[in-house]
Amino acid sequence: MQTALQAILTGVFLGGLYGLISxxxxxTFGVTRVTNFAHGDFVTxxxxxxxxxxxxxxxxxxxxxxxxxxxAFGLGVVVHGLLISRTVKQNVFRPDDTHISQIxxxxxxxxxxxxxxxxxxxxxxxxxxxxxxxxxxxxxxxxNRAQLIAFVLALVVFAALYLFxxxxxxxxxxxxxxxxxxxxxxxxxxxxxxxxAGFGIGVALAAVAGTILVTYYPATPTAGxxxxxxxxxxxxxxxxxxxxxxxxxxxxxxxxxxxxxTYVGLDLxxxxxxxxxLLVLLFxxxxxxxxxxxx
Amino acid sequence: xxxxxxxxxxxxxxxELGRGAGGITRREFxxxxxxxxxxxxxxxxxxxxxxxxxxxxxxxxxxGGGPIKIGAPYPLSGDWAEQGQNCLNGMxxxxxxxxxxxxxxxxxxxxxxIVSVDTGSTxxxxxxxxxxxxxxxxxxxAVVGSFLSALTLTASTATERREVPMVTQSLIDDIVERDYRxxxxxxxxxxxxxxxxxxxxLQIAEVQGTAVGKAAVVGSNDAAxxxxxxxxxxxxxxxxxxxxxxxxxxxGLEDASAIVNQISDAEPDVVFAxxxxxxxxxxxxxxxxxxxxxxxxxxxxxGFLTQGLADALGDQVNGIMxxxxxxxxxxxxxxxxxxxxxxxxxxxxxxxxxxGTSYVAVxxxxxxxxxxxxxxxxxxxxxxxxxxxxxxxxxAYPPGGIKFDAAGMNERVVPIMIQWQDGLxxxxxxxxxxxxxxxx
Numbered sequence: 001m002q003t004a005l006q007a008i009l010t011g012v013f014l015g016g017l018y019g020l021i022s023x024x025x026x027x028t029f030g031v032t033r034v035t036n037f038a039h040g041d042f043v044t045x046x047x048x049x050x051x052x053x054x055x056x057x058x059x060x061x062x063x064x065x066x067x068x069x070x071x072a073f074g075l076g077v078v079v080h081g082l083l084i085s086r087t088v089k090q091n092v093f094r095p096d097d098t099h100i101s102q103i104x105x106x107x108x109x110x111x112x113x114x115x116x117x118x119x120x121x122x123x124x125x126x127x128x129x130x131x132x133x134x135x136x137x138x139x140x141x142x143x144n145r146a147q148l149i150a151f152v153l154a155l156v157v158f159a160a161l162y163l164f165x166x167x168x169x170x171x172x173x174x175x176x177x178x179x180x181x182x183x184x185x186x187x188x189x190x191x192x193x194x195x196x197a198g199f200g201i202g203v204a205l206a207a208v209a210g211t212i213l214v215t216y217y218p219a220t221p222t223a224g225x226x227x228x229x230x231x232x233x234x235x236x237x238x239x240x241x242x243x244x245x246x247x248x249x250x251x252x253x254x255x256x257x258x259x260x261x262t263y264v265g266l267d268l269x270x271x272x273x274x275x276x277x278l279l280v281l282l283f284x285x286x287x288x289x290x291x292x293x294x295x
Numbered sequence: 296x297x298x299x300x301x302x303x304x305x306x307x308x309x310x311e312l313g314r315g316a317g318g319i320t321r322r323e324f325x326x327x328x329x330x331x332x333x334x335x336x337x338x339x340x341x342x343x344x345x346x347x348x349x350x351x352x353x354x355x356x357x358x359g360g361g362p363i364k365i366g367a368p369y370p371l372s373g374d375w376a377e378q379g380q381n382c383l384n385g386m387x388x389x390x391x392x393x394x395x396x397x398x399x400x401x402x403x404x405x406x407x408x409i410v411s412v413d414t415g416s417t418x419x420x421x422x423x424x425x426x427x428x429x430x431x432x433x434x435x436x437a438v439v440g441s442f443l444s445a446l447t448l449t450a451s452t453a454t455e456r457r458e459v460p461m462v463t464q465s466l467i468d469d470i471v472e473r474d475y476r477x478x479x480x481x482x483x484x485x486x487x488x489x490x491x492x493x494x495x496x497l498q499i500a501e502v503q504g505t506a507v508g509k510a511a512v513v514g515s516n517d518a519a520x521x522x523x524x525x526x527x528x529x530x531x532x533x534x535x536x537x538x539x540x541x542x543x544x545x546x547g548l549e550d551a552s553a554i555v556n557q558i559s560d561a562e563p564d565v566v567f568a569x570x571x572x573x574x575x576x577x578x579x580x581x582x583x584x585x586x587x588x589x590x591x592x593x594x595x596x597x598g599f600l601t602q603g604l605a606d607a608l609g610d611q612v613n614g615i616m617x618x619x620x621x622x623x624x625x626x627x628x629x630x631x632x633x634x635x636x637x638x639x640x641x642x643x644x645x646x647x648x649x650x651g652t653s654y655v656a657v658x659x660x661x662x663x664x665x666x667x668x669x670x671x672x673x674x675x676x677x678x679x680x681x682x683x684x685x686x687x688x689x690x691a692y693p694p695g696g697i698k699f700d701a702a703g704m705n706e707r708v709v710p711i712m713i714q715w716q717d718g719l720x721x722x723x724x725x726x727x728x729x730x731x732x733x734x735x
Contacts, residue, residue, distance in 0.1 A: 003556060010552045123377045125572055125603040135584030142585050144552065216580065217549075218573045218607045222374070226547050261553035266544040267516055269553070 006141050007262040011255030013143060016151035017209060019250025021227055022234035023158060023243045024205025030178040030241030031198025034084055034102045038110035040228030042072060042203045046210020047219035048117060051126045061128055065153075065211045069204045076203030079109065080196045088195070110225070117221035125218035132215045146216035153212055157205065158247050165243070174198055178241055233277050239290025249288060252276070362408035363399060363670045365390070365660060366429040366438035366459075368450050373416025375443050378597060378649050382442050382464060383411055385650030388636055389657035389688070401665040407657070410435055414446050423449035430457035436670040437462065439656045442649055444470065444485075444519060451478045460676040462660060464620070464652035466595070467519055471704040479679050479703045481652055481659075481692060482620035483710045485519055488595030489527030492567060492618045493534060495712045495724045496592050499616075499733050500565075511540040511563040513554055513578065514594065515570035523594045527567050539563045546570060551577040559587060569594040576607035583611050590735075593617025595710065600648055605718050612715045614734060619713045620693070621651035622722045624730035627695050629658075629688035645719055651691075658689040659697060693728055 025039045046068050053064030087101045132146040165171040176184040177194045185191045210224060217223065234253050238245025253273055260272025280288065367386055369379035390407045398404040410433050414422035422441055429435055430453055438461040441450045447465035454461040460477045463470060468484040483491070500507050510531050514524030521543060528538055539561025542554050555578065558566060566582070566589050568575060575598045579591060591614075593599030599617035608615075623634025623646045633654050637646035646654075659682070664670060667678035680703075685696035693711050700706040712724035714733055721731035 003560075006556055007553065010550060014550050118376070123374060124601070125576075125607060127576070127603075127607040129607070129609040133580075133584070135581065137585075142552070144550075144581065144584065147550075216577070218576055218603065220573065223573070226549065230549075258550070258553060262556060266542060266553055269545070 002140055003262060004259070007258040008255050009141055009143065010147075011258035012251045013147040013151045013254070014258065015251030015254025016154040017147070017213060017250070018227070018230055018234055018253055019247040020150075020154035020157060020212070021206060021209040022231045022238070022246040022250055023161065024202040024209070025231050026235045026238060026241055026243050026246035027161075027205065028199055028202030029235065030243065031174055031202075032080070032084065032088075032195045033099075033181075034087075034199065035099060035106070036199075036202065037103060037106040037228075038113060039106075039202070039206050039231060040224035040226070041110040041113040042076075042206035043210040043213065043224030043227060044117065044219065044221065045075075045113060045224075046072060046207030047214035047217075047223060048121065048126070048210075049207060050128055050211035050214045051219055054128050055126075061131055061211050061215055065208060068207050068211050072207030073200040073204040076200035077196045079203070080199040083109070084199060085192070085195065114221045114225075121219075121221065123220060125220045125223075127218045128214045144216065146212075149215070150212040154209075154247075154250075157208055161201070161205070161243065170194075170197070230273070233273065237277055237280055237287055239287030242287065242289045245287055245289030252288075360403065360405060362406045363402070363664065364408050364410050364433060364435040365657065366426070366433065366435040366440070367409050367411045368414045368422060368426045368429060368438065368440040368446075369411070369442055370416040370446060371411070371413040375416040377601070378442050378647070379414075379416075381647045381650040382440070382653040383409070384641060385637075385646070385653035386439055386657050388633065388640060388650075389654045389661075392636070393657070393661055399661055399664050399670075401668055402670060405670070407661070414441055414450065416443070419445050419449040422446035423453050426450040427453035427457065430454055430459045435459060436664070436672055437660050437675055439463070439653060439660070441465070451475060454478070457672075458676070459672040460679055462656040462679070464649055464656065466620075467522075471702045475703060476680075477676055477703075479699050479705070481656060481697065481705050481708065483595075483708050484704070485523050485595065486526055488618045488710050489523040489525070490530040491710045492527055492592055492594045492712075493530040493536070495618070495710075496565060496567075496590075496616070497534060499712070499724055503733065503735065505564070505735075507536055507564045509537045509539045509561065509563045511542070511558045511561050511566045511589075512538060513540070513542045513544070513558070513566065513568045513570075515546040515574060516543045517546055520569040520594070520596060523569050523596070524567075527594050531567070544570070544574070546574060548574045548577055551581045554578060555581040555585060555587070558582065558589075559585060563589050565589055566591045567594055568592070568599075569596050570598050572598045572601055572603045572607065575599060576604060579608055579611055579615065591615045595619070597649075600713070600720065602644065602647075605715065612718065614715065616712055616714045616723070616733070617720075618710045619648045619720070620708075620710060621648040621655070622711060622713050622720055622730075623651065625691075625693060625711065625722045625728045626730060627691045627693070627728065628686060629691035633688065633691065655689065655692045655697075658687070658691075659684065662687075662689045694725070695728075 028036050049068035050061040050064045053059035083105050087098045132149050134145050136143045136145055165175050173189045174194050234249045235246050238249035256276040257269050257273045261269035367383055369382050371379050386409055390409055394406045398406040412425045412429055414425055438454050441447045444465040444467040447463045451461050455475045455477050462479045466482055466485045468486050471480050512524050512528045514520045540557040542557055595618035600619055605612045623630055634646045663675055663678040663682050667674040683698040684690040690696050694709050696707050697705055698707050711722050713720040714723045723729050723731055723733045
């Protein structure tokens with residue numbers, strides 16, 4: 001029983017981070033319809049951002065976090081303006097064809113980020129140490145302090161995102177664009193701005209997740225890529241484009257992974273995750289909170 | 296994930312080419328793309344370094360007065376680039392010293408020159424093709440490489456076919472189990488590192504008066520580490536140690552608590568572990584965070600031996616032990632000098648074991664060149680097969696001498712045990728090589 005509780009607890013806390021990584025990806029997809037294959041590499045950028053903040057400026061990762069988020073948002077907007085927005089204007093046979101160039105572009109972007117990081121920092125792992133060290137003991141259960149803080153931060157960031165999307169005018173415009181881009185444009189929403197901001201926020205969320213992750217996970221140029229497969233599963237599980245769904249699916253994925261690791265075998269931990277994923281898709285093809293579309 | 300990305304990069308380069316040509320047919324586009332892919336993956340980027348760049352100056356370095364070329368195929372890009380570069384730098388250090396001291400004496404003071412090629416980190420076929428070209432076109436007298444066992448396995452088939460001797464710093468047994476005549480392996484076999492991790496630790500525990508009744512064995516499930524973990528487990532049982540937990544995990548963990556739960560339940564006196572540095576860092580942090588203070592002993596392999604582990608763990612790295620092949624502070628003539636020269640040249644806190652092995656390999660080749668009186672690959676191979684060194688930098692390898700058996704395995708070699716102390720790896724076992732006492 002103790003072991004099961006421990007696995008669930010770890011799964012929930014780890015899942016908070018998965019959720020944070022994934023809701024950025026989901027937002028990007030929901031708003032811009034861009035499948036961002038470089039999402040994991042933006043997580044990596046966030047990790048290095050916090051590392052550089054601590055190593056060269058002596059900044060606590062929590063202080064680096066807003067700076068990294070702002071820089072990442074700017075980067076996202078620039079990337080969108082320079083690369084992604086061109087694909088939307090592309091003259092293609094079918095609208096879906098723009099996905100192909102977007103996939104290739106984001107893939108290439110991911111490669112570029114990895115290799116620039118490799119050039120700047122070498123493949124050696126870099127760590128942010130001395131913050132959130134240690135493990136808390138609650139009753140007979142253990143909680144990794146860094147994971148607990150990551151979970152709380154993920155909740156805070158997600159709450160802020162949720163309020164922004166539902167209470168501000170720009171947030172509502174963004175939600176409207178997710179629901180129906182063409183109609184939103186017709187009622188006067190500047191879709192160009194919404195797309196750019198949607199991409200920027202998605203990248204910023206990835207980078208924020210990275211700054212939290214690096215407090216207990218060493219940064220290497222490919223570290224973020226470890227999480228990208230899980231992020232995609234989380235997004236689909238939550239319902240493509242549904243930010244809340246992605247956030248809630250995170251802990252579910254975390255629990256499935258930890259329970260499999262504990263009771264079936266560590267080697268198979270991701271098999272458990274895929275099994276849950278397939279089961280959900282079997283019974284709810286549009287994901288947990290996804291809507292059925294008219295086709 | 297990274298590998299697929301690399302494949303994509305090739306496709307992209309193909310696409311770029313296609314666009315530049317403008318208005319070409321689809322077939323032409325694909326053909327050109329494929330050509331780019333072949334060029335990018337198959338052809339080595341040859342770069343001479345260490346001495347003067349003299350590519351294509353003369354074919355074959357058997358006669359004449361030109362430099363004696365030594366091939367250096369290493370992963371200089373991708374995940375293993377750091378270790379590949381360390382090996383290359385270790386060779387450069389030795390070549391620089393030998394040339395500064397007047398070259399190879401017995402061959403009219405001819406200098407050594409390194410010919411470096413990049414094998415990449417992931418593709419054994421590429422390692423084979425670049426090494427083949429090195430042996431066929433560059434007139435190398437010998438090759439030292441390729442660090443990663445998977446790359447060495449294929450690179451050595453190329454040197455065998457071209458009848459060029461290869462000295463390797465790779466670990467797995469298979470390299471010297473194929474009846475090859477041209478391969479010479481310096482470090483211990485993986486089958487012995489797991490065994491020796493147990494034996495050495497028991498000897499250390501005996502000196503310290505600690506009882507070892509129960510052990511946990513944890514290792515990543517890649518072929519080399521899995522084999523190590525299994526031999527380690529069997530040896531521990533053989534020596535009467537109960538195995539409280541045996542955990543195999545996929546490298547690239549997101550979290551280590553599922554492993555730590557099992558270790559915690561087992562309450563072991565010692566934890567033997569192996570795997571990549573990020574996983575080991577997660578594991579140790581979680582163990583220590585939960586107050587499990589059992590000694591952690593690495594079964595051999597890079598994860599426990601790089602500066603990255605010290606960076607990730609901070610003070611928690613101190614006390615961790617690991618099997619290694621070479622360390623700069625061993626009580627062996629020449630090791631400390633190499634370590635000091637390394638720190639000065641590359642501004643790093645210590646000379647990594649793979650660099651040390653590569654450094655010794657170059658001195659050993661030089662010794663063989665002196666004895667052969669020729670830089671012909673065949674004569675060099677015969678000299679290596681006969682060689683027995685027990686002094687000087689060529690013998691700065693545990694236990695202080697090198698001799699190869701008929702299969703090309705260094706029959707003298709013993710692994711060493713290091714312990715991280717004050718953020719540096721210190722040799723603590725065997726006693727006659729140790730530079731420091733084990734700390735608890």
